[in-house]
Amino acid sequence: MRKWLQQRFDRRSLLYGGAAFSGGSVLGALALNSRVASQGAPHAGHGATGIAAPDTAGLADHGAHGSMITVGDVDNARNGFDPSVLLTDWDTGNVSKLPDGRTLRTFEVAGVDKEIEIAPGVMFPAWTYNGRVPGPTLRVAQGDRVRIVFRNQGSHPHSMHFHGIHSARMDGVVGAGVIGPGAEYVYEFDALPFGCHLYHCHALPLKRHMHKGMYGAFIIDPDPARHPEHAAVARSRLLGTPENRDWQEFVMVMNGFDTNFDGENEIYAVNTVAHHFFKHPIRIVRSKPVRLYLINVVEFDPINSLHLHANFFDYYDHGTTLTPTLRTIDTVMQCQAQRGILEFTFKDHEPGQYMFHAHQAEFTELGWMGMFDVVEATA
Numbered sequence: 374m375r376k377w378l379q380q381r382f383d384r385r386s387l388l389y390g391g392a393a394f395s396g397g398s399v400l401g402a403l404a405l406n407s408r409v410a411s412q413g414a415p416h417a418g419h420g421a422t423g424i425a426a427p428d429t430a431g432l433a434d435h436g437a438h439g440s441m442i443t444v445g446d447v448d449n450a451r452n453g454f455d456p457s458v459l460l461t462d463w464d465t466g467n468v469s470k471l472p473d474g475r476t477l478r479t480f481e482v483a484g485v486d487k488e489i490e491i492a493p494g495v496m497f498p499a500w501t502y503n504g505r506v507p508g509p510t511l512r513v514a515q516g517d518r519v520r521i522v523f524r525n526q527g528s529h530p531h532s533m534h535f536h537g538i539h540s541a542r543m544d545g546v547v548g549a550g551v552i553g554p555g556a557e558y559v560y561e562f563d564a565l566p567f568g569c570h571l572y573h574c575h576a577l578p579l580k581r582h583m584h585k586g587m588y589g590a591f592i593i594d595p596d597p598a599r600h601p602e603h604a605a606v607a608r609s610r611l612l613g614t615p616e617n618r619d620w621q622e623f624v625m626v627m628n629g630f631d632t633n634f635d636g637e638n639e640i641y642a643v644n645t646v647a648h649h650f651f652k653h654p655i656r657i658v659r660s661k662p663v664r665l666y667l668i669n670v671v672e673f674d675p676i677n678s679l680h681l682h683a684n685f686f687d688y689y690d691h692g693t694t695l696t697p698t699l700r701t702i703d704t705v706m707q708c709q710a711q712r713g714i715l716e717f718t719f720k721d722h723e724p725g726q727y728m729f730h731a732h733q734a735e736f737t738e739l740g741w742m743g744m745f746d747v748v749e750a751t752a
């Protein structure tokens with residue numbers, strides 16, 4: 374218990390600038406801050422009803438009652454990726470046809486060592502796929518042939534282990550695709566089953582390789598022709614169909630970072646950067662439904678969760694069914710590598726800022742929280 378308390382103190386004290394990072398990180402970059410006092414923070418909502426926004430000015434005098442978030446912003450250009458862009462950055466590969474008429478999707482992925490900024494002034498020595506964390510969102514259709522050319526340009530052995538159905542040779546574990554620096558391996562398999570999946574490095578020690586940033590989303594859209602009983606639902610999931618364009622789809626990879634390598638995370642986030650989606654809310658058109666591909670890759674903590682404010686959603690565990698596995702819930706928990714699809718709509722809500730976050734309050738305060746900015750359709 375004493376150790377537990379001490380660890381909690383150490384992690385929490387990070388917010389107050391009292392804990393030392395390894396690697397020369399800037400201590401003053403994280404500070405207790407009230408939401409209203411932070412530059413660029415969203416305003417409280419006031420919608421079409423004409424109800425005025427609440428007067429939040431007084432919160433500045435009560436910092437503990439406002440939101441604790443990081444101050445400033447990270448340098449997305451230096452990182453080479455923007456968490457907001459990653460929400461919808463589908464990589465569908467180079468498309469060609471096999472002799473039997475099936476679609477072949479070829480992806481090229483490189484393992485790269487890269488220092489990234491995970492909170493303002495807090496640098497993390499990541500191992501990445503294609504220089505970004507999470508790695509590219511690979512999106513294919515059920516039954517496609519998938520070929521991934523993986524080149525290890527990093528300083529340690531790495532692999533790509535896919536959650537999916539494939540042969541032992543394609544599993545990305547030691548002896549079947551874990552390769553040393555400078556080497557190359559080609560993983561190839563049929564895309565099955567449809568769903569919301571992931572890939573990650575499976576070199577040892579596994580939890581270290583994963584938490585360093587080697588993971589990404591692997592989405593297999595259902596083939597409507599194979600699901601006549603739910604063809605409309607399948608079409609709505611299949612990228613490029615008119616039905617799919619009616620949806621607002623986002624990939625959220627819940628991740629965490631152990632910045633001082635003590636086996637505890639100091640930073641939590643969706644798509645890597647702490648509090649990013651609080652400072653940069655996700656624009657939602659009120660009339661269109663929302664679909665989240667949610668994946669938990671946090672190491673060192675047994676579970677993670679997503680709680681949606683002021684609304685409820687249907688949930689498809691692993692995304693492998695076309696009818697919900699949980700209906701009308703506002704919180705879902707996921708263990709490591711668990712994932713699923715959330716579907717909801719704000720069509721009956723007034724426009725405004727709607728929060729979402731892990732319901733573990735500690736994760737929230739250490740970075741895992743954001744906002745949806747629900748607006749009227751502009752067109």
Ligand SMILES: [Cu+2]
Pocket residue numbers: 500529530531532574575576582583587
């Ligand atoms: Cu690795």
